[in-house]
Amino acid sequence: MLELLSPLAAGVNLALVLLSVATSALSAAAGIGGGTLLIIAMAQVMPATALIPVHGMVQLGSNGGRAAMTWRHVRRDIVAAFLPGVIVGAVVAAWLLIRLPYGVLELCIAAFVLYSCWGPGLPQRAVGRTGTVIAGALTTLLSSFVGASGPMVASFIKLGMSERLPRVATFATCMTLQHTTKAFIFGFAGFVFRDWLGLMLAMVVAGFVGTWLGLRLLNRVTDHRFDFFFKWTLTLLALRLIWLGVARLLGLG
Template sequence: MPFDLTSFLPEGVSATVALMLMVVSFFTSMLTATFSLGGGMLMLAALALVFPPSIVVPVLGAVQLGSNAGRVALQFPHVQWRLVFWLGIGAAVGTVVGGQFVAMLPETIFAMAIGLFIIVTTWLPQPKLDLHGRKTLVVGGAVISALSMLVGAVGPLIAMFFRGLADRRQLVATQAAAMTLQNTFKVIVFIAIGFAFADFVPLVLAMILAGLGGTALGGMLLMRVPDRAFRIGFKIVVTIVGLDLLRGAIFG
């Protein structure tokens, strides 16, 4: 009896589609490892072409959990754990609260609000806020994690707390650690509310392994990109993400 790869895949997903998602995972992980974010939104868009909305967010959370954990492993010495700790406390609360409203509220409203917020905070002068203060990190982590349960990828919002870090390796590593923690909470909550992750485990693992390859390549590119180019690239990627959120909210 010939080997049937599709028996390991979710219903309706062909081997070709699975391979394409693995390729997307590789390149989005490379992008995120180089500029600290942007890959999550691209992965979200790719998954939305294959799965209905009720499946996209939990599967994206599982894939991002593995991809970001791999990024942390490669950049571990540069993680600013104090920032991750306080943001994580808020994330734990926000994820549980957001889980109560999954599929109850129109995500287009949140997508539009987040898109506008990302663009404004990227290009307008930054207000004098203590983004590294305990209260700010806890509250910010809670609000952003609650939104994450509805719209999936909120990496650009998490990134604003780390924008002041001078070392780009610290920015990428700390962002990855925060997203690992947030996505861990997200997966736990989706399991608690009954999402059947078992059907997607082989596909998720394959995408995570492909993403680790992209992370390794992006990690090598990170310090080869000039600092000015890195900062400009960071802003461009964030802006594209914000504009794509607005496009999706307006045009569907």
């Protein structure tokens, strides 16, 4: 039954469904991190052509569920300013989208993850209507090519609010808008979602379960401890992804 979910092996499909539970719980409890961890894990086992569109649809379901469960806490002013940028970024992405050489996508994702973990944060002046529109456009464009723009969106949202629950709710809503555009962008580019529909639906349902669990752990996770373990987990996975990307570029994998 599991082998019918996607072109991947049954065991891999099962692992990805279980990972969707864990990463959705992580995002709900800590406010960030699940989507990035999910895409870097998916990149180890999925073909590059399917990676970003499948990840985008799974994250659409996961973030959409989280936004629905926390809608009372959403900062609507931030979302309203973010939306025009999302539209602009999606239009530009649809125009630029091309088939990347085998191995390049893995290297791009790894580089982005390492920068998100260890690079400088956004300046305080990024907060404001103009900054929000620009952030929406740039992160949507980036998301269409490396998949996980969550750390940059979360860094931007964190500047404007200190309470974790409004941050989780607003982040989930902004990411829902961003991932919605991928259905149009990759459909326009010719990606056949039907071949991966079973896996996407199973991972979305699993994501709802993970979100429900994560929201109940929301106040039990300390920021310092989470940041330490999360950064090093992503760093190790990114280093493995660099090795995989280089091997594929050289025709060794």
